[in-house]
Amino acid sequence: MSNRTAFRPLTGLALLLLLWSPLLRAVIETYDFATEEQRQRYHHFVEELRCPKCQNQNLSGSNSAIAEDLRRELHRLLLEGRSDEEIVDFMVSRYGEFILYRPPLDRHTLVLWAFPGVLLLIGVVVGVLLLRRRAVPGAGDEVGDAEVHRRAAQLLDHYRKEQS
Amino acid sequence: MGRLKLFLPLLLFIPLGLLLMKGLQLDPQELPSALLDKPLPAFSLPALGDPGKVLTRDDIVGTKSLINVWATWCPTCRAEHPALVALARERGVRIIGLNYKDERAAALGWLARLGDPYALNIFDAEGRLGLDLGVYGAPETFVVDSAGVIRYKHVGVIDEKVWQENLLPVFEEIQ
Numbered sequence: 001m002s003n004r005t006a007f008r009p010l011t012g013l014a015l016l017l018l019l020w021s022p023l024l025r026a027v028i029e030t031y032d033f034a035t036e037e038q039r040q041r042y043h044h045f046v047e048e049l050r051c052p053k054c055q056n057q058n059l060s061g062s063n064s065a066i067a068e069d070l071r072r073e074l075h076r077l078l079l080e081g082r083s084d085e086e087i088v089d090f091m092v093s094r095y096g097e098f099i100l101y102r103p104p105l106d107r108h109t110l111v112l113w114a115f116p117g118v119l120l121l122i123g124v125v126v127g128v129l130l131l132r133r134r135a136v137p138g139a140g141d142e143v144g145d146a147e148v149h150r151r152a153a154q155l156l157d158h159y160r161k162e163q164s
Numbered sequence: 165m166g167r168l169k170l171f172l173p174l175l176l177f178i179p180l181g182l183l184l185m186k187g188l189q190l191d192p193q194e195l196p197s198a199l200l201d202k203p204l205p206a207f208s209l210p211a212l213g214d215p216g217k218v219l220t221r222d223d224i225v226g227t228k229s230l231i232n233v234w235a236t237w238c239p240t241c242r243a244e245h246p247a248l249v250a251l252a253r254e255r256g257v258r259i260i261g262l263n264y265k266d267e268r269a270a271a272l273g274w275l276a277r278l279g280d281p282y283a284l285n286i287f288d289a290e291g292r293l294g295l296d297l298g299v300y301g302a303p304e305t306f307v308v309d310s311a312g313v314i315r316y317k318h319v320g321v322i323d324e325k326v327w328q329e330n331l332l333p334v335f336e337e338i339q
Contacts, residue, residue: 098195
């Protein structure tokens with residue numbers, strides 16, 4: 001079996017998927033914007049805002065009714081010329097900070113933001129302690145190179161004897 | 165001392181286990197309403213039964229009420245409907261309907277068939293008021309006091325148990 005015959009069905013599949021992809025994307029409605037900057041901000045927000053109905057999808061990834069409504073509102077707010085802060089306030093005042101994939105740093109979210117850092121710190125401390133202990137010569141079960149070589153030679157010797 | 169050190173992972177694991185167990189018991193679908201203790205947003209929408217009649221915030225404020233978000237496309241709303249009818253008829257609870265992203269004819273047909281527990285019904289075809297209320301599905305029910313302040317929000321079906329345990333204590337407490 002040559003590579004060429006195996007290749008053909010795959011090519012067909014790839015072409016099919018390529019043809020299919022515009023259809024899959026069509027569930028997201030298209031909006032017109034006055035400026036390119038507005039369009040970019042729209043795309044930024046649909047990525048950064050979370051769909052309140054779905055547990056872990058952003059607005060762009062969800063075709064639930066509420067995500068659709070929020071995309072429509074977002075488009076309206078952008079055309080009205082609202083600033084980024086105003087848009088975030090609009091969303092948070094209705095749906096709470098749940099809607100933000102990057103919640104602001106405050107008293108409630110301190111643990112959320114600080115915990116990864118704390119864990120990293122603990123990891124570094126533990127790592128340093130382990131490395132230090134290892135660096136002390138003769139500590140624990142560590143054996144020197146000479147000892148390793150001696151044991152290896154012994155094993156080899158033993159093995160050769162069995163072979164002969 | 166060396167022996168005691170062996171228990172260190174266990175000591176770390178116990179609080180972690182408790183934390184994760186607590187996490188299992190929480191419902192991640194339940195979002196605290198951002199509008200808790202905030203006044204009901206202003207709105208101007210037609211009545212479900214009469215397209216010519218405009219309802220506003222003033223039609224709700226004055227008496228403590230439940231605002232129930234419902235729609236005919238929502239099977240859970242169908243499930244909770246008898247409980248709402250009972251609340252309105254047997255206990256005299258004032259329930260305001262927010263007919264959310266629905267069709268007028270279907271909604272009126274539903275009420276004629278299953279009974280109408282609502283003192284008023286707001287027809288919110290585009291979900292504008294729903295959006296201002298932070299609604300993300302149906303059914304959702306808000307407890308609003310006579311001053312028009314949102315005091316509680318319940319997401320999901322209302323039945324006798326939910327009413328007794330969650331809504332009634334709030335409803336009795338408020339003015």
